[in-house]
Amino acid sequence: MNLSDQLTVTAKKNLTKTALYFQGKETSYQELEGAVTKFASSLKKLGFQKGDHIALVVGNTPHFVIGLYGALRLGVTVIPINPIYTPDELSYIINNGDVKGIITLDMLLEKFEKMAEDLPKVEHYIIAETNPEVPFGHSSLSPKLKSFTQLVQEGELDFERPYLDDDDVAVILYTSGTTGKPKGAMLTHKNLYSNAKDVGTYLGITPDDRVIATLPMFHVFCLTVALNAPLMSGGTVLVVPKFSPETIFKLTREQQATVFAGVPTMYNYLLQYPEGKSSDFESIRLCVSGGASMPVALLENFEKKFNCQISEGYGLSESSPVTCFNPLDRPRKAGSIGTSIIHVENKVVDENGEEVPVGEVGELIVRGPNVMKGYYKMPEETAATLKDGWLYTGDMARVDEDGYFYIVDRKKDLILVGGYNVYPREVEEVLYSHPKVAEAAVVGVPDPDTGEAVAAFVVSKDESLTEEELIAYCKEHLAKYKIPSSISFMEELPKNTTGKILRRHLKEKIKQ
Incomplete structure (x- = not known):
């Protein structure tokens, strides 16, 4: 069993039930199942085959769901990408991921037009329309452009599905790349x-x-x-x-x-x-x-x-x-x-x-x-992460x-202060427990005496909060070597699109 086949089973049991609700519009399971099948059949007509790669560069919309499940139904490997990535970030993933086609939003078309020369392997750009009043036909990419809506409308319901093996790669997720280039985790x-x-x-x-x-x-x-x-x-x-x-x-x-x-x-x-x-x-x-x-x-x-x-x-x-x-x-x-x-x-x-x-x-x-097959085209990184069937996190x-x-x-965020291990989370828990603290993050900074020292970044709920007050508070709850050597107040902490605090950005701030 796989996600695409399971959707079919679920849809048969819940034909009229709402599968998706988006901005006031409901999509039933029957409608979703039909759209997925039609999209898969249209991809096949465009020349996509089992094993090809397609990038999904859209946000949270029904287009994402139909694009994902439609591609999976044909056996095409999906590479979901953050739509707000820069051209450099997009180019790396699309080229490294051997992408044949891109599903994206009309509002991103201009960005891809400028990148076209850097994406020689891309044969099709499937445009999901968010504003039907703005046509996208007059584009430098016109010969390669396809309408997402049209592909769904013109697709066929009697589409014959290919056989999908459990170990076939369904999705490649590129990790955020906190060190070096992003790695593509192959999920079957x-x-x-x-x-x-x-x-x-x-x-x-x-x-x-x-x-x-x-x-x-x-x-x-x-x-x-x-x-x-x-x-x-x-x-x-x-x-x-x-x-x-x-x-x-x-x-x-x-x-x-x-x-x-x-x-x-x-x-x-x-x-x-x-x-x-x-x-x-x-x-x-x-x-x-x-x-x-x-x-x-x-x-x-x-x-x-x-x-x-x-x-x-x-x-x-x-x-x-x-x-x-x-x-x-x-x-x-x-x-x-x-x-x-x-x-x-x-x-x-x-x-x-x-x-x-x-x-x-x-x-x-x-x-x-649930453990991945490995990293795409990265055998050494795969061997270092997967050992004897275990994933080292x-x-x-x-x-x-x-x-x-x-x-x-x-493991990489561990701070070594004079030979003692300091885990940032332990210090952050203390900072968060202070009634005037809204957010906190802790990183290690070079120190000539102890090797590293603890630096804290704080978003305050109260302007009266001072560095001295917080350090005094930490002294009540932490061993001496865990106490922050400095506390910087910020309006907000740097975060990625999922809301995870970016410690590396805070370390870079210290270097400046």
Whole structure:
């Protein structure tokens, strides 16, 4: 079984039920299934074959869903890309990924026109129209241009599907590339199907659920948790193009949303929103957090205000992505990423790959049907990350006696102060617990005496907060070597499109 075939099965059981809700328009399962099949048949007429690569450069719209599932139905490998990437970032991924065609928005056409000479392998540009009043026919790319809407309208329903093997590559997700160039994680049909199915089961997603998809769909967290899992279960996906607290609260009230998935910064924005009321989230039965560690103070304050439980989980692109979630049938442990989801194994190991005792810190490694095939055209990086069937995550973690895992920090973010290990998250938790702190991030900076020192960056809720006050607060809660040597106040912390704080940008700020 794969995502495309499962959609067909789900659609047959829920023909008239709403699959997607987007800006006031509902798309039933029958309509979605038909559009997916027609799009797949039109791709075949254009010359796309099983094994070809197509880039999906659109935001959160029905175009993304139809484009994704339509390509998968034909056996075409999909490469989702962030639409706001620069031409250099786009060119690298499209060329490295051997992309034959690009699905993108009409508003991005001008950007691709300027890039055309740098993309010699691209044969087709499929334009998803957001403004039907603006024609795109008069373009330097005209011979290669196709209308997304037209391809769906002119496609055929009696399309014969190719055989898809479980190990065929379904999606290539390019990691954010915090070091060097982005790497393309090859996720198979089995990887994506198993993780969506297991996440849906673990979180108890049913046809009654109405799941908010405001995380970027090109990111694997949204792709699996807020799109694939509910579509497999017959639920409704509430598609949100851009996150804002006002939009989320309004949508939740009007559409009676039941599940919200977000990263910690989204929860922080919702919590800080002045007009936000507990009644705004009355219909929500479950909040899911991932993408980065959630400070315990933020989690507890959010749950107290909105009276809903947050299940924090963990994952990464290379594991499709989810490996852990806080279980819903047992007590949730604040600060923990939870326990291994069904069919997935997690363990904490030392430098030699040996499991460490309960409570000790080591590297988190993962094994299961969700673990990637490897990195596209990068055998050495694949060999360094996949060892004896285990995926080495690069995240430092510990596990307690009940099997709950705790992320301590990224291996590469560890700060070494005079020979002592300092994990940024531990310092950040203390900063977040101060009542005047809205956001905080910690990085290591060079120090002539101790090798490295702790530098903190803070967004304050109160202008009266001073560096001296915060350092005094840290002295009450942290060992001397963990106390920040400096605290810089910022209006906002630099983040990527999923809301993850970019520590490397903060380090660069220090160098300036």
